[in-house]
Amino acid sequence: MDYQHATLDLLDDSEEAVARRRGWITAVLRGFREDSPGDDLVEKWVGHYRSDAVTVRGAWLPEGEFAAGPMPVATYASLDKTLNAGRELVPLRMITDVTTSASHRRRGLLRRMIEDDLADAVAHDVPIAALTASEATIYGRWGFGPSTFNTVVELDTSPGFSLRSFVDPGRVELLEPADAWPHVRAVFDTFHARQRGSVEWPVQYEDIHSGTFDFDAGGPNRKIRTALHLAADRSVDGFAVFKHGEDYSLVVQEMIASTPEAQLGLWDFLAQMDRIRKVTFNIAHPDDPLRWALADVDRLKTTGQRHFLWLRLLDVPRALAARPWAADGTVVLEVADAQGWAAGRFEVATRDGVATVTRTEAAADVALDAETLGALYLGGVDVRTLHHAERLDGADDAVARWAAMADLADPPYCLTGF
């Protein structure tokens, strides 16, 4: 089939362009098994994508072909924001809305769009690409590795719940989501600047967290509530956006705290609410202090863990220079990359937590592929584990040297969905 690949001009308001935009959004929702869009949703979606200068790609059937029209048979979108790499915020190509119609699957449509987009990112000096994946088996072939995992937790808050000795130096206030939004945004901005692995929020987060628009309901979100944590000096240092669920449960949609006290203060507030038996959160911080602050450690259950942020290095020297390093050392790294962007041998020399990375012809100490490098990049998995899993080659002493340099004490964390 002679598919027509194109990018949509979101500023074109001609009848044809408007129909194609709507067709594209309808195709995305069909690909993700969601309801067809209403007018409000289309308007919101287009507004967000304009604000974030999203590149909207698709493949259409050729004119005159049966079923040809404004609706594409494959969709793909991407935008550039930032990733906290640990030492710096680096430009990040964020990929989203990847779907291929069930009647055109496995004919190379995704391959064409993702390879065009990654080449465009390279041309624009964007050193890293990211996505979240519906299935873990799709994106390794394009050099993406899972770099953060989300931890799903469930807290039993039935009578008898208590923390061991925690006394909140601050307090919690409930605000209407729209009033809380500026504080929520400020807490996120602080978090994004300090947390390795954090991805900048796309613009739709304002509508989502302020309750202005719920993409599932296709209109305002009347269910969410926002709790703000105030430090002793009354500055806002944490928030939880939540809603009430079934059987006296409370579902946390998003929770970020700038300090351990704010984190425990928010948990304690949610847990102490009357007639709440259970609190769940899908993206808990791997180092959340809650378990060790509980009088009964068994009240917190980890009920799931899943790959979350997938990263793909496009510019190895720049990306590695943007992350922190744990020890001084020198290692020659050999990266295999089917698409070539990360391929080659690199001398990584670290001093005082900073790497200098140069291409070299010297013999390799440690060899790995782009997918494994993406998984390793933020320090979400350690070098020894990857070596044991046969994802990384090298003599034991070279692997140990690389581990001392690359393994980081604190885990990365991302809770931005896109």
Ligand SMILES: CC(C)(COP(=O)(O)OP(=O)(O)OC[C@H]1O[C@@H](n2cnc3c(N)ncnc32)[C@H](O)[C@@H]1OP(=O)(O)O)[C@@H](O)C(=O)NCCC(=O)NCCS
């Ligand atoms: C995932 C999806 C977009 C793939 O699109 P596609 O156009 O069929 O993919 P392509 O034909 O370009 O496939 C390229 C390669 O990826 C592989 N691949 C594609 N989908 C895969 C999947 N779900 N699992 C494993 N491998 C997959 C193909 O086998 C092919 O491999 P090869 O080139 O190494 O032989 C499509 O199946 C889809 O729309 N799924 C539902 C929505 C979804 O899950 N989107 C992903 C969101 S992250």
